[in-house]
Amino acid sequence: MSVSQPIRAVATRLRVIDGGADPNAAGPSDEELVEAVQRGDTTIASLLYDRLLGAVDHALYRVFGRREHDHDDLVQAAFEQIVLTLSRRSYARACSLQTWASTIATHVAFNALRARRRERRVFDRDPSNASESEPVSAADLERAAGARADLERVRSSLVQMKPERAETVFLHDVLGHDLAEIALLTRVSVSAAQSRLVRGRRELRHRLLREVSP
Amino acid sequence: MTGRDSDPDLVRTLRELGRAAVPVPEASRAEYQRERVTRAIRRALSRVETARSPSRRALVWLSAAGLLLAVGGAGALAAHRLFGSTAAVEAKATSAVAARSVYGTVTIESAGVPRHALVGDVFRGGEVVTTGLESRLSVAIESGSAALGASGELEFVPPTASERRVRLGAGTVEVDLPVKLDAGRHLVVETPDVDVVVVGTAFSVGVERSSGTVATEVSVRRGTVWIMQRGKQRAVLTAGQTWRTPLATAATTTVAPVDEPVARPARVAAETTRAQEGTLAEENRLFQVGLSARNAGDALAAADAFGLLLGRFPRSVLAEQALAERFRALERAGRTSGAVAAARRYLAAYPRGFARVDAERIAQGSLGER
Numbered sequence: 001m002s003v004s005q006p007i008r009a010v011a012t013r014l015r016v017i018d019g020g021a022d023p024n025a026a027g028p029s030d031e032e033l034v035e036a037v038q039r040g041d042t043t044i045a046s047l048l049y050d051r052l053l054g055a056v057d058h059a060l061y062r063v064f065g066r067r068e069h070d071h072d073d074l075v076q077a078a079f080e081q082i083v084l085t086l087s088r089r090s091y092a093r094a095c096s097l098q099t100w101a102s103t104i105a106t107h108v109a110f111n112a113l114r115a116r117r118r119e120r121r122v123f124d125r126d127p128s129n130a131s132e133s134e135p136v137s138a139a140d141l142e143r144a145a146g147a148r149a150d151l152e153r154v155r156s157s158l159v160q161m162k163p164e165r166a167e168t169v170f171l172h173d174v175l176g177h178d179l180a181e182i183a184l185l186t187r188v189s190v191s192a193a194q195s196r197l198v199r200g201r202r203e204l205r206h207r208l209l210r211e212v213s214p
Numbered sequence: 215m216t217g218r219d220s221d222p223d224l225v226r227t228l229r230e231l232g233r234a235a236v237p238v239p240e241a242s243r244a245e246y247q248r249e250r251v252t253r254a255i256r257r258a259l260s261r262v263e264t265a266r267s268p269s270r271r272a273l274v275w276l277s278a279a280g281l282l283l284a285v286g287g288a289g290a291l292a293a294h295r296l297f298g299s300t301a302a303v304e305a306k307a308t309s310a311v312a313a314r315s316v317y318g319t320v321t322i323e324s325a326g327v328p329r330h331a332l333v334g335d336v337f338r339g340g341e342v343v344t345t346g347l348e349s350r351l352s353v354a355i356e357s358g359s360a361a362l363g364a365s366g367e368l369e370f371v372p373p374t375a376s377e378r379r380v381r382l383g384a385g386t387v388e389v390d391l392p393v394k395l396d397a398g399r400h401l402v403v404e405t406p407d408v409d410v411v412v413v414g415t416a417f418s419v420g421v422e423r424s425s426g427t428v429a430t431e432v433s434v435r436r437g438t439v440w441i442m443q444r445g446k447q448r449a450v451l452t453a454g455q456t457w458r459t460p461l462a463t464a465a466t467t468t469v470a471p472v473d474e475p476v477a478r479p480a481r482v483a484a485e486t487t488r489a490q491e492g493t494l495a496e497e498n499r500l501f502q503v504g505l506s507a508r509n510a511g512d513a514l515a516a517a518d519a520f521g522l523l524l525g526r527f528p529r530s531v532l533a534e535q536a537l538a539e540r541f542r543a544l545e546r547a548g549r550t551s552g553a554v555a556a557a558r559r560y561l562a563a564y565p566r567g568f569a570r571v572d573a574e575r576i577a578q579g580s581l582g583e584r
Contacts, residue, residue: 037259040259040261042256048255053248061236067239069501072247073538075247076250083259150227173225201224204224208224
């Protein structure tokens with residue numbers, strides 16, 4: 001008697017609302033999605049997009065620092081690559097599907113950056129031309145501009161590095177994946193991933209120092 | 215573990231890169247992207263459906279490899295007996311040139327018989343191709359491609375063990391060989407007054423005829439190109455350099471300095487002058503207008519803006535992107551014939567472009583799928 005009263009009181013205060021729950025809980029699991037891709041089930045296209053867009057979009061944004069005019073092309077290329085790798089059973093299910101997707105998107109983004117460098121396109125990529133840029137408050141504009149310039153230098157140096165080192169540094173230090181995960185994603189041993197990370201950081205530091213004092 | 219070599223400042227900067235806020239895209243843009251990418255995913259998934267299982271694929275490959283080995287071994291033995299070892303080299307050299315895309319009026323004349331060119335046509339040597347106004351032919355040649363522009367004339371010479379040769383009688387041919395040819399082999403683009411010799415590069419050659427005289431212009435985008443005239447090397451061009459024989463006296467040649475503009479045909483010269491006057495801002499503005507219209511869901515206005523950009527600045531660095539956006543916008547607007555025409559134009563100009571999959575789908579008339 002005395003117990004039922006508080007329960008009823010709590011029940012009247014709580015209500016079910018949308019959102020906040022694990023997004024996977026509402027739809028098929030990662031495992032089911034992967035199997036559907038391997039069957040070539042076209043009906044899961046939207047589900048796959050919704051599940052992985054966040055990981056893909058964030059990875060691309062972090063590599064470029066903004067959404068550029070060809071952002072949609074890169075998102076499309078990343079998803080095509082994801083479907084291809086899943087269908088070829090390259091995904092070992094050792095990490096989450098989102099982590100896998102962010103790795104592929106990172107790879108696509110670095111390839112695009114390198115291609116641009118190769119083409120030597122003198123292209124007006126100033127912030128006004130970008131579709132969206134990082135918000136900067138008016139109060140500390142100068143400091144933010146300095147910080148952004150630092151980040152741009154890091155991005156620029158990463159692109160000039162050996163691809164496997166740059167991607168390992170990016171996956172570990174920027175996207176926050178751990179070494180074991182990176183080793184699985186890039187199909188190397190943990191010690192090889194660690195070596196790439198150490199050498200990558202060292203190379204990046206040297207490049208940044210060289211840029212400051214040529 | 216990684217601490218020994220880690221630089222705290224560097225790691226902090228990198229972490230900052232990862233923590234930077236990612237703004238939410240505009241709703242209209244997100245909707246456009248969702249529609250477009252899910253369609254691309256469906257296409258990719260439909261290709262998976264038709265793919266063979268790995269074991270079966272492996273079996274097919276093994277069977278094919280075995281068959282090739284058997285046939286190749288027997289063939290090589292017979293050829294070696296009949297013609298000696300050079301026959302194998304000749305066979306390698308005679309890899310066929312095939313039409314990859316045909317846009318507009320393209321005619322092939324072989325043994326005096328003219329016919330319209332079709333995708334997949336093979337050029338073994340002896341064929342003369344002519345393109346009409348607003349027409350273009352792209353062919354797979356060696357490891358790369360060659361594209362003959364409008365009002366052009368190109369003859370394919372039968373290849374030899376060491377040389378693949380084409381004769382450019384008129385118009386412009388753009389060649390891209392991403393992979394170097396085998397040692398001892400080269401490609402020659404022959405014009406009425408010079409031979410352009412390459413082993414792996416990207417360049418274009420144009421021939422201009424005017425009242426009985428001929429001029430050749432060569433522009434190099436990547437790698438190195440040799441200009442030969444009457445058996446002698448006249449110039450060596452590297453990326454970014456342009457060379458031309460003067461129109462009036464085709465026999466005398468000069469090498470233009472890299473940063474010094476050279477005389478060009480009137481239309482090209484006018485466009486270049488405009489570009490040099492600083493049209494990039496205007497090009498960017500028009501492109502941005504198109505993007506804004508696209509993101510606002512106004513596909514027709516977007517198509518118009520991209521069309522305007524292409525019309526005013528056909529050689530813009532944004533041309534490929536604008537053309538891709540234009541055929542997509544026309545498709546979204548339901549302008550089927552316009553979308554197909556724009557997609558074909560894209561494929562003709564950029565046979566290996568980033569949007570070729572979409573362009574091929576639209577050009578093949580599969581609009582409104584699923």
